[in-house]
Amino acid sequence: MDISIVIPLLDEAESLPELSAWIEKVMQEHHYSYEVIFVDDGSTDNSWAVIEDLRSRNPNIKGIKFQRNYGKSAGLNEGFRAAEGDVVFTMDADLQDSPEELPEMRRMILEDGFDLISGWKKVRYDNKLTKNIPSKLFNAVTSRVSRIKLHDFNCGLKAYRRNVVKSIEVYGEMHRYIPVLAKWSGFKKIGEKVVEHRARKYGVSKFGLRRFVNGFLDLMSITFVGKFAKRPMHFFGLWGTLFFMLGLGMALYLIVSKFIDTSFALTNRPAFYLSLTALVIGMQLFLAGFIGELISRNSPSRNHYLVEKKAGL
Numbered sequence: 305m306d307i308s309i310v311i312p313l314l315d316e317a318e319s320l321p322e323l324s325a326w327i328e329k330v331m332q333e334h335h336y337s338y339e340v341i342f343v344d345d346g347s348t349d350n351s352w353a354v355i356e357d358l359r360s361r362n363p364n365i366k367g368i369k370f371q372r373n374y375g376k377s378a379g380l381n382e383g384f385r386a387a388e389g390d391v392v393f394t395m396d397a398d399l400q401d402s403p404e405e406l407p408e409m410r411r412m413i414l415e416d417g418f419d420l421i422s423g424w425k426k427v428r429y430d431n432k433l434t435k436n437i438p439s440k441l442f443n444a445v446t447s448r449v450s451r452i453k454l455h456d457f458n459c460g461l462k463a464y465r466r467n468v469v470k471s472i473e474v475y476g477e478m479h480r481y482i483p484v485l486a487k488w489s490g491f492k493k494i495g496e497k498v499v500e501h502r503a504r505k506y507g508v509s510k511f512g513l514r515r516f517v518n519g520f521l522d523l524m525s526i527t528f529v530g531k532f533a534k535r536p537m538h539f540f541g542l543w544g545t546l547f548f549m550l551g552l553g554m555a556l557y558l559i560v561s562k563f564i565d566t567s568f569a570l571t572n573r574p575a576f577y578l579s580l581t582a583l584v585i586g587m588q589l590f591l592a593g594f595i596g597e598l599i600s601r602n603s604p605s606r607n608h609y610l611v612e613k614k615a616g617l
Contacts, residue, residue, distance in 0.1 A: 311343065323399055406463070480522065551584075558570055558573060
């Protein structure tokens with residue numbers, strides 16, 4: 305199969321017929337074999353009934369329905385598990401992403417050798433105060449922390465080589481950081497394409513300003529896990545050593561000072577409490593590192609590596 309298109313959705317019944325017809329038109333023009341996987345994330349309108357109707361008229365359309373709302377990441381993860389195409393696309397169901405972009409993004413994957421192509425909505429039709437400005441700040445911070453040069457991490461329109469989506473797990477609210485997940489899995493050829501952004505035609509946005517706070521916390525989490533999941537002692541042991549040595553140094557200084565001048569009381573010196581605090585923090589970090597190592601060593605995925613190619617086996 306040439307193309308799989310994964311589309312998570314929540315209460316988008318009005319836009320689905322128009323979107324599916326648009327996708328079908330583009331696929332027929334380029335003679336692609338394809339599948340469209342709609343993932344209904346617990347919609348309360350008649351989105352699922354619309355998907356079933358579309359499926360009855362077009363066998364290339366498939367559907368997955370969640371019993372309740374689990375979030376966009378869960379929808380993408382289930383869609384990735386079901387996808388069978390050589391190139392897998394994700395796009396939103398609100399008609400703000402154009403299927404006309406798909407052929408060129410597919411060419412960039414197959415001919416230019418990219419593992420992942422992320423759309424960049426350079427010209428946007430969202431509210432500047434509540435979406436555009438926070439989005440630019442969010443993308444700038446994410447790009448700097450992850451060292452991935454993208455302008456729009458959260459763009460719903462993306463293209464992936466098939467083995468990329470089969471090698472990552474999207475959970476929580478990590479859909480914003482799929483390029484980061486792909487990078488930590490060893491897929492480093494990540495590109496970007498300027499794509500058309502269209503004004504929302506039906507319904508309202510399902511995301512608020514809270515996503516930026518959650519997004520920053522998720523970025524810190526994924527950065528830490530990506531670097532230290534297999535070696536937690538490298539992080540906790542380093543900081544534990546620094547704090548312990550700091551506390552030990554201050555304690556030795558106080559002891560020497562006491563021998564030189566026996567008139568002062570150790571407990572009256574602020575340095576005494578600072579040294580105790582540093583020693584306790586250092587020991588706690590060491591213990592956290594040891595516990596992390598025990599968990600990591602006993603994890604069933606402790607030796608999970610991605611093999612790109614084999615020869616003669």
